[in-house]
Every structure is written in structure tokens, then in C-alpha cells.
Amino acid sequence: xxxxxxTLSINEMNILISSSALISTIMLLIFLYSPFCxxxxxxxxxxxxxxxxxxxxxxxxxxWILKLPGKSILRTRKLIEVHIGxxxxxxxxxxxxxxxxxxxxxHQLKKDAVFYSWHRSPEKYKEFFGDCADIVTVEGFERFxxxxxxxxxxxxxxxxxxxxxxxxWNKLDDHTIAKLERHVKRGRxxx
Numbered sequence: 178x179x180x181x182x183x184t185l186s187i188n189e190m191n192i193l194i195s196s197s198a199l200i201s202t203i204m205l206l207i208f209l210y211s212p213f214c215x216x217x218x219x220x221x222x223x224x225x226x227x228x229x230x231x232x233x234x235x236x237x238x239x240x241w242i243l244k245l246p247g248k249s250i251l252r253t254r255k256l257i258e259v260h261i262g263x264x265x266x267x268x269x270x271x272x273x274x275x276x277x278x279x280x281x282x283x284h285q286l287k288k289d290a291v292f293y294s295w296h297r298s299p300e301k302y303k304e305f306f307g308d309c310a311d312i313v314t315v316e317g318f319e320r321f322x323x324x325x326x327x328x329x330x331x332x333x334x335x336x337x338x339x340x341x342x343x344x345x346w347n348k349l350d351d352h353t354i355a356k357l358e359r360h361v362k363r364g365r366x367x368x
Contacts, residue, residue, distance in 0.1 A: 186293070187250060187258055188326040189319060191229070198225040224268045234244065243286070246278040252291075257283045259292035269296040270363065277360035280344050290344045293323050302342050309353050311343040 185193075201221040204225045208214040235252070248262035259279040265271035276292050283290035293315065294302075302312045315323065320339055324330050349357075 189322040192322050194228045197221050201287045236299055245282055247275045249279045255288050257288050257290045259290055272296050273360050276356040281357050284346045284349050287346055289346055293339060293341050295337050295339050298337045299340045302340060306353060309345055309348040313341050315341050
């Protein structure tokens with residue numbers, strides 16, 4: 178049995194840091210002459226600009242140096258967050274192909290992979306990955322952040338709940354890797 182894994186996604190961090198910068202700006206305008214508010218706002222702005230710089234660096238490093246598929250990002254030394262972007266607008270087979278390729282690349286790099294999906298049911302993912310992944314239906318702020326930042330999500334067209342799939346690279350067996358490779362090949366032949 179895998180332990181439950183919970184990390185803040187890029188989308189959640191973007192919303193939190195952006196809203197903190199907005200609140201700091203409002204507080205700075207309201208309490209312009211308060212030294213405490215000025216110092217607090219400066220600290221938040223430093224964090225905001227540090228985050229922007231770090232995010233740009235992660236995007237550059239992931240795309241040009243690691244050559245990750247889609248818009249996937251190397252989040253930490255041990256985690257790749259899979260993002261598809263506009264590469265598979267509501268095309269489940271293409272989405273699964275890019276996801277599968279990203280998980281295979283993560284396995285080769287010896288890193289875990291996490292992705293969010295509404296293209297399959299959590300039961301299907303559990304059947305596909307078995308004990309190699311932690312599969313959770315997303316609720317609350319995590320759900321809001323993913324759907325707020327995802328422009329191709331249309332609730333009226335979705336039949337499955339939003340699911341977070343955290344794949345452990347060291348638990349992937351040969352059978353699961355072969356299934357992932359078939360998904361990648363199927364996606365190439367459909368394109």
C-alpha cells in the first residue's frame with residue numbers, strides 16, 4: 178500500500194503567490210505610511226519575483242535541457258509535474274499518449290511524475306497503474322486551482338471527476354512500462 182502523497186501543484190502555487198502579491202499591494206495602498214506594511218509588502222514582492230524567476234527557470238530547464246514532453250515541468254529534484262497545455266485539447270487519446278510519454282521520461286530520469294486528468298475514471302487509472310501510483314479524486318482548493326488555470330476544461334463535457342495521479346518511478350514494473358509504450362505508439366499513429 179502506497180502512502181498518500183500531497184504536493185502543491187504549480188497552479189496552486191501560482192494562485193497563492195499571485196493573490197498574496199495582490200493583497201500586499203492593496204494593504205500597501207491602504208496603509209501607505211505604516212513601516213510594517215511597507216516591509217511586509219517588500220517581502221511578499223521579493224517572494225513573488227523569486228517565484229516568477231524560479232518558474233521561468235524550471236520551464237526553460239524542463240523544455241530545453243531535459244526535453245520533457247508537452248509543457249511538463251521539473252518541480253523538484255525528484256518530481257516532474259506533467260502539463261499538456263494546448264497540445265491535446267479535449268482529445269483523450271492524445272492526452273493519454275503525452276502523459277504516458279512523460280511518465281516514461283520520468284522513469285528514465287528516475288523521478289516521480291504527477292498529473293491531473295478528467296479523461297478517465299480513478300478506477301481505470303488504478304487498474305492501469307496498480308500499486309505503482311497514488312490515485313486520488315481532487316477536491317477543494319486543489320480542484321479549484323487546476324480547473325481555474327485549465328482553459329480547456331468544460332464541466333458540461335466532462336464525465337469523470339478530476340483525478341490526481343502520482344506515479345512512483347521505482348515501482349513501475351515491466352508490464353506497466355509496456356502498456357505506457359503502447360499508449361505512446363497509439364498516440365503517434367493517431368496524429
